Amino acid sequence: MTLLSIEGVSRKFGDVIALDEVSLDIRAGEFFALLGPSGCGKTTLLRILAGFEWPDRGAVRLDGADLLRQPPHRRPVNLMFQSYALFPHMTVAKNVAYGLEREGLPREEIKKRVGEVLAKVGLDTMAGRRPSQLSGGQQQRVALARAIVKRPRMLLLDEPLSALDKKVRAEMQLELKRLQVEVGITFVVVTHDQEEAMSLADRIAVMDNGRIEQVDAPIALYDRPRTRFVADFIGANNLFTGTITGNGFEVPGLGYLPCKPELPNGLAVLAVRPERVRLGDPGRGAADGIVADVSFFGGISHIAVDVSGHDRKVLAATQGAARITPGAAVGLFWNPDDAVLVPA
Template sequence: MNRPPQQTTAEALLRVDRVTAAYGSVTAVDDVSLDIAEGEFFALLGPSGCGKTTLLRTIAGFESPASGDIRLDGVSLLDTPAHRRPVNLMFQSYALFGHLSVEKNIAYGLEAERLPRAAISERVSEIMETIGLTEFAKRRPAQLSGGQRQRVALARALVKRPRLLLLDEPLSALDRKVREEMQLELKRLQHEAGMTFVVVTHDQEEAMSMADRIAVLDRGRLEQLDTPQSLYERPSSRFVAAFIGTANLLDGEATEHGVVLPGLGEVRAAHALAAGGRATLVIRPEDVAVARVPEPQGSSDGAGAEFVGTVIDATFLGGSSTLSVELPGLAAPLRATVHTATSIRRGDRVALSFDPARVVAVPDPRGRATGEPEAPQ
C-alpha cells in the first residue's frame, strides 16, 4: 500500500507516535502517527469501523495501545490514567445527569475536584454566558432541546479548561438545521476559548466545515492528513478521492504524461506514478467543462482532454445544473456540474474537456484498467 509520510512536527501539542491498538485479533488502529498543534481544530474522519473512535479513546486514556506512544507537551501519557490527563472527552450521548439542573451538570466536574465554591460559581456563570445557557440554568436536561443539551455537554467539558478537548461524534444526534448551526458554534467557541479540539466524525461536510486539518482513516490506517482544501483538490489515494466530496473515478494505465483510458485515449495529468501501472483519474464534476456540439466529432489527442458524448440526464439545482454524460468506452456516465442554468438537455451531444492542472492521478490498488468511472460519491 502507498503509505502517507509520518505526520510529525517539532512544536506539536499532542503527538501520536506509531500507535497500534487492537481488540483481540482485530487491529483497530494500525501504526498511526500524527501531530496536533496547540489551538488547532483537528478532525479524525472516516467510515464506521475505520478506527477513529478507538484512536480518540486511546488519547483520552480509556484504551491502551498495543504499541506506540502518545505525548502531550512532550510527556508520555501512557502511564497517566484517564481521570488525571489534562484531556476531556465529550461523549456522543452527552451523558447528562437527568436529576441535576443545567448549572449543576456543568459544575459537576469542578465539584469533584473540590474547587472553592466561589470559583466554581464564577466559572460556571462565565461558561453559561459564553455558550448562551444562562436563561436555562435551572432547567433539567429533559426540559431542553437536542441543541441545548449539546451545549450543556460542551459547557461541562469546557469549564474544566482542559489542554485538549476530544469530541466523539458531537453533532450526530441533532437534526440537519441544528447541526449546521452548531458547527458554526463549535468553531466560534474553539476560537474564543483558544483551546485545541479533536473531533471524531464520519460526516465529511462536518469535518470540512469545522476543521483546520483532517486525518482521513480507513481500516485503521492513516490515508492522508491535510487541510480540507488540499484533501479535496489533491487526494493522495483512491479512497480519499472517493470519500471526500463528489468525484468521477476513471481507471486506466499510467503513462509519462497522464493516464490512458480504454476506449477513450489519454487524459493528461501530472503524477509521479510508474508508466504502465494501474492508475485512477480523479475528476471533480465542477472541473469538467461542457460545450454543446452540433454533430459527433472524434476525440482530441488528450492535450485538452476533450471527448464527445451524449447527455442522458440533466438536473437543475438552483445555482447549478448537473449533467450525466455517456461517453464511448465508459460503462457508466461521467458527471459534470455547470454553475449556471443551462439550455443543455437530455439527448444533446456535448464536448467535455478537463484542465490537466485540475486532474489528479492516484494509484489504483485494485489492479484493473477498465476505464469505468465509479458512481460519484
C-alpha cells in the first residue's frame, strides 16, 4: 500500500536544477533510502517532504491528501536532524517530551509516552541525564526517541549516523532497523553511504543530478543495475565500454567478452563485480593481464590486474589471503550470467 506519492517534483536554485521531475512511491511501513553523491538532490527532496522547501512544480500526497498544502508543524511527518539538535540544558526525558508539551497534552499522557519510547530505545535508566553526559550513540537514540514519540506517519532521517564512528555506526544500523520494525513507522533516510543504505533499506532510490536513476531492493540494485551510474556507484565494479553486435559484445582492444547480450545492438557498458572475476592461466580467459597490486582487507583480498588495451585496472576479489603476487601473469574468467549489460 502506497503511503507517500511524489509526482513530477522539480526544484531550481537559480541556474542549478536540484530536482528534475522526480516521481516516487513509498509504501506504508517500509524503510526507504534516498542514496546518492553530494549535490544529487536527495536532501532537497527530504526538506520538501518536511515542509522546509517548496517545489517549483509537482505534487506530494500522503495517504492521498495534498501534503504541500499543510504547514510543517501540521504535517504527520517528523524530521530527525543530522546534528541531533538536542537541548543541552534539558534532561533526556525533557528533550523527548518537548514536542508533546508544545502540543499541550496532559502531563500523565506525556509521562507515559516518554517512558514507553525511552524503554524502546534502551534509555529508560538515563532519563535524568543531560546530553553532555551521553555518548554519541546514546544522543542519537535520544534524537530518535524525540522524533517517534509524536507518532508520525513517516519519519525523515538526514544522514542519521554520519557523526558516529564506524563501530558504533554498525551497531546503530541494526538498532535503527529493529526500531523501525518495532514501531511500524515508515522511515525515509537520506545518505551518501552505500553500506548504510544497503544494510538498512527495504528499497533504495539512487539519485544523480536531481534525477532518479533506479529504484529497487538492495540485492536487485547490486546484481542488476539498469544504468551506468548505478553500476559504477553501487559497490565496486569492472566496467567495459563496447558495442553489442550480432556476434556478442565487442570491446576495442579486448575482443568479445562473455555476457548475454540482452540489449539491442549498439553502444553499451558491461559490468562485472570483482567477486565474480576468477583468476587462472593466461591465454584461456576473457582477457589476460599482469597483477599490479594485492590488498588484504581481513577476510577478503582485492587483486588489481593491468589489462593491455583497457584504461582501468580490473579488480578481482577472493576470500581470505590471496595466493598470488604482483607481477604474475593471469587470465580473467567470469560466467556470462554474472555480467550485466547497461546502456552506454
